[in-house]
Each structure stands twice: as C-alpha cells, then as structure tokens.
Amino acid sequence: MPPLLRGSYRRVVLALAHRVVLGAGPRWSAGGSSCARDSPLGAEELRGELDRFGGVSVRLGRLDALDRLDPVAFQRALQAAVQKWRSEGRVAVWLHIPILQSRFIAPAASLGFCFHHAESDSSMLSLWLGDGPSRLPGYATHQVGVAGAVFDENTRKILVVQDRNKLKNMWKFPGGLSEPGEDIGDTAVREVFEETGIKSEFRSLLSIRQQHTHPGAFGKSDMYIICRLKPYSFTINFCQRECLKCEWMNLSDLVKTKNTTPITSRVARLLLYGYKEGFDKIDLTMEELPAVYTGLFYKLYHKKLPDNYKTMTGMD
Numbered sequence: 053m054p055p056l057l058r059g060s061y062r063r064v065v066l067a068l069a070h071r072v073v074l075g076a077g078p079r080w081s082a083g084g085s086s087c088a089r090d091s092p093l094g095a096e097e098l099r100g101e102l103d104r105f106g107g108v109s110v111r112l113g114r115l116d117a118l119d120r121l122d123p124v125a126f127q128r129a130l131q132a133a134v135q136k137w138r139s140e141g142r143v144a145v146w147l148h149i150p151i152l153q154s155r156f157i158a159p160a161a162s163l164g165f166c167f168h169h170a171e172s173d174s175s176m177l178s179l180w181l182g183d184g185p186s187r188l189p190g191y192a193t194h195q196v197g198v199a200g201a202v203f204d205e206n207t208r209k210i211l212v213v214q215d216r217n218k219l220k221n222m223w224k225f226p227g228g229l230s231e232p233g234e235d236i237g238d239t240a241v242r243e244v245f246e247e248t249g250i251k252s253e254f255r256s257l258l259s260i261r262q263q264h265t266h267p268g269a270f271g272k273s274d275m276y277i278i279c280r281l282k283p284y285s286f287t288i289n290f291c292q293r294e295c296l297k298c299e300w301m302n303l304s305d306l307v308k309t310k311n312t313t314p315i316t317s318r319v320a321r322l323l324l325y326g327y328k329e330g331f332d333k334i335d336l337t338m339e340e341l342p343a344v345y346t347g348l349f350y351k352l353y354h355k356k357l358p359d360n361y362k363t364m365t366g367m368d
C-alpha cells in the first residue's frame with residue numbers, strides 16, 4: 053500500500069469516497085465529520101452518506117445551512133438530490149430530521165417520503181428508489197411487557213396485585229413495560245419492586261403471550277412475558293398509585309379463584325406443576341452468550357441443556 057494511503061489518511065480518503073455530495077451550489081468543506089460551510093448561505097446542497105445496502109442517509113442536523121433555508125428552497129434542493137441519487141442507482145433515501153427542523157417534513161412528504169419512525173427528539177423519513185415495492189424493513193412492531201410470578205416455595209404463597217386503573221379488578225402478577233435496553237428479568241424484578249415493595253431475583257422465563265392490536269400498545273402488538281422470581285424480602289409496601297390491592301396468596305387459591313385473568317390462572321397451574329414435579333419441567337433458563345459483533349453479548353432463554361450436550365458433536 054502506498055505510504056499516503058496508510059492509517060488515518062487512508063480512513064479519511066475512504067470516508068470521503070463513500071460520501072455522496074450533490075447540488076449546484078458552492079461545495080461544502082470536507083473537514084472531519086462535520087459539514088461546516090465555507091461559503092454564503094442559500095446553497096441548495098444536501099450531503100448524504102452511502103450505506104452498505106446502496107441507500108443514502110442524510111442527517112439534516114449536520115447541515116448548518118438549513119437553519120436559514122426555507123421549506124420551498126429545501127424542497128427544490130431535495131427534489132434535485134433525489135433525481136441525482138435515482139440516476140446513480142441508489143435504492144433508498146433516509147432523511148433524519150431533528151424535531152426543531154420539522155418544517156422540512158411536509159416538503160419531503162410531498163416528494164413521496166414517508167415516516168419510518170420517530171424518537172422523542174427526531175423523526176426518520178424514508179423514500180424507496182429501487183425497483184418494485186419497497187424492501188426497506190419496517191420499525192418496531194411490538195411493545196414488551198414483563199410480569200414477575202414471585203413464588204415463595206417455603207410458604208407456597210404467590211405475590212398478586214389488582215391494578216388501580218383497570219375496568220375489572222382481577223388478581224394478576226405485578227409487572228409493566230420494559231424500558232429500552234432493559235433485560236427481561238431486570239424488568240420483572242424492577243416492576244415487582246416498584247409496584248409491591250418486594251425484592252426478588254430472576255429464576256426463569258415461564259411464558260410468552262403475543263396479542264395483536266393490543267388496546268394499550270398504540271396500535272402495535274403486545275408481547276407479554278411472565279418470569280418466575282424468587283423473593284428475598286416479604287413485607288408488602290405497594291404503590292397506591294398503580295395498585296388497588298396486593299397480597300401473598302396461597303398458590304392453590306390463585307389456581308381456584310375465578311377473579312383472575314386466563315393467563316394468570318394458566319401460569320398459576322404451571323407453577324403448581326413445577327412446584328410438585330420440579331421447576332426444570334417448566335423453566336426456560338437464561339444464559340449469556342457472545343454475539344458475533346465484537347464486544348457484545350446477548351441473553352438466550354431455553355430449557356436447560358445438560359453440560360455434555362453443550363460440547364457434543366455427533367449423534368453418539
């Protein structure tokens with residue numbers, strides 16, 4: 053490799069080669085990753101970066117000139133840019149718009165852009181340029197709720213609550229929605245503590261329910277996961293805002309009661325089965341494994357695999 057294409061210089065050359073610069077106005081300065089302008093405002097110029105699928109990503113927050121660009125001028129610039137990208141065979145355009153630049157959403161929509169997703173401070177619009185119907189992946193399809201079935205094997209009691217804001221007051225396991233980046237078991241332990249004051253630890257995953265067009269999921273589907281937790285504190289101090297009642301109930305009473313939801317009743321019976329015949333019959337245990345991406349790990353849940361099967365290679 054020539055000396056000039058070594059190390060950081062090579063990285064800069066490659067990064068510039070992947071940039072897509074376009075428009076009739078003055079050129080942008082190419083200093084570092086920022087897009088600082090070195091010429092007067094009014095330039096109708098948009099800069100994007102190529103992704104590995106052949107699409108172009110444009111982050112409006114990085115284009116300083118847009119602060120003083122009106123929506124009509126933006127629409128002209130974007131239209132010209134889209135034409136150019138289309139002629140270059142790009143398959144899609146991603147437009148990242150900070151919330152304070154939302155005045156550019158309508159002009160983009162008039163050119164065929166649609167919302168792909170939104171976060172609290174920005175939205176992402178996309179436009180498919182490839183042949184046939186769009187092959188861009190959609191965004192989130194489910195919300196994830198997690199409950200904790202906190203079972204005390206010594207007393208055979210199970211922790212149950214009645215929600216305050218529900219139409220019917222039925223016994224259920226304490227739980228709630230998972231936060232971004234939160235492990236399933238951590239959600240169960242956190243929600244149980246927030247709603248009941250009981251401290252517990254994760255033991256296993258017991259069930260997964262999938263329900264579409266769930267009323268509380270903003271039109272998305274709902275994934276509701278119930279975990280088996282082991283308590284290590286026992287004094288209830290329940291959240292009055294979220295719960296109407298909270299108690300340690302005999303597992304056999306929860307199995308019998310009609311004042312519960314079908315899923316709670318089913319999981320109560322599953323726990324009874326596990327208690328009588330061994331929790332290995334019902335538990336999906338968790339193990340952390342390395343992801344193929346360097347430095348990342350994930351949690352895998354499945355029935356316990358005997359150690360000799362973890363290394364076994366053949367059928368013998």
Ligand SMILES: NC(=O)C1=CN([C@@H]2O[C@H](COP(=O)(O)OP(=O)(O)OC[C@H]3O[C@@H](n4cnc5c(N)ncnc54)[C@H](O)[C@@H]3O)[C@@H](O)[C@H]2O)C=CC1
Binds near residue numbers: 229268
């Ligand atoms: N079958 C069962 O036993 C039940 C299962 N679930 C599942 O539990 C999960 C969610 O659990 P939650 O306890 O509901 O979540 P959560 O414990 O995270 O509480 C949600 C909170 O948000 C509030 N809230 C919800 N919508 C609101 C709105 N539009 N405006 C203002 N406040 C609002 C609620 O009052 C509650 O305080 C879901 O996966 C759901 O399917 C929930 C209830 C019963």
Ligand SMILES: [Mg+2]
Binds near residue numbers: 227228247
């Ligand atoms: Mg809750």
